[in-house]
Amino acid sequence: xxxAVLRRxxxxxxxxxxxxxxxxxxxxxxxxxxxxxxxxxxxAKVSFRVPNESDTASTTKLEINLPMESPVGSVSIxxxxxxxxxxxxxxxxxxxxxxxxxxxxxxxxxxxxxxxxSEIKAGTFQEFDxxxxxxxQTEQMVFKALQTYSDGNIVRxxxxxxxxxxxxxxxxPVLKLTAAGAETAASAAxxxxxxxxxxxxxxxGTAWGIAGLVAGLAGxxxxxxxxxxxxxxx
Numbered sequence: 371x372x373x374a375v376l377r378r379x380x381x382x383x384x385x386x387x388x389x390x391x392x393x394x395x396x397x398x399x400x401x402x403x404x405x406x407x408x409x410x411x412x413x414a415k416v417s418f419r420v421p422n423e424s425d426t427a428s429t430t431k432l433e434i435n436l437p438m439e440s441p442v443g444s445v446s447i448x449x450x451x452x453x454x455x456x457x458x459x460x461x462x463x464x465x466x467x468x469x470x471x472x473x474x475x476x477x478x479x480x481x482x483x484x485x486x487x488s489e490i491k492a493g494t495f496q497e498f499d500x501x502x503x504x505x506x507q508t509e510q511m512v513f514k515a516l517q518t519y520s521d522g523n524i525v526r527x528x529x530x531x532x533x534x535x536x537x538x539x540x541x542x543p544v545l546k547l548t549a550a551g552a553e554t555a556a557s558a559a560x561x562x563x564x565x566x567x568x569x570x571x572x573x574x575g576t577a578w579g580i581a582g583l584v585a586g587l588a589g590x591x592x593x594x595x596x597x598x599x600x601x602x603x604x
Contacts, residue, residue, distance in 0.1 A: 413503030452488025
């Protein structure tokens with residue numbers, strides 16, 4: 371009987387620990403663009419953040435493909451020590467007007483390659499800065515990315531956003547674009563109208579996190595009580 375109670379206490383404690391860990395462990399990292407939003411028609415400096423997810427290999431190359439269906443007229447690359455960057459241009463199917471001039475080609479891909487010793491090691495990340503504009507009049511720009519490792523493995527971050535809001539397996543970096551003036555209009559709205567939406571959005575995740583932690587702690591307490599009762603019996 372005593373052994374059965376002890377086994378039950380251990381089982382409850384294990385489940386509780388799993389609940390707590392399940393709440394605390396973050397999702398796997400992937401290549402992202404930061405910040406994740408900008409203004410249509412404007413210029414922006416964005417950083418492509420690249421974490422190294424391999425325990426045995428380093429990241430040696432990054433390829434970022436710019437969407438040719440929504441090209442930008444100007445692309446400038448900030449030098450990264452130990453890395454070389456090459457921007458490739460492609461002909462546009464349909465020329466576009468940029469500042470009154472016709473643009474027939476645009477940067478379609480940027481490739482960063484690490485020199486020996488500058489690779490992104492395990493447990494680290496690197497950021498690659500790009501200034502671009504004017505940004506297109508679209509809702510978003512999807513930058514399909516290829517991450518090459520020193521062992522020859524290539525991770526293709528090319529999955530486009532889903533329509534149901536769920537995250538795909540290998541999501542491509544996405545820059546969301548808002549119309550000029552939209553942010554100003556939103557900031558001018560009464561605080562009482564904007565506050566509930568923000569509060570609801572933030573409190574939902576927090577509430578679930580708190581609930582998980584409470585459940586985990588409760589399980590740990592029950593396990594300890596059961597263990598003490600079992601230990602007190604002859």
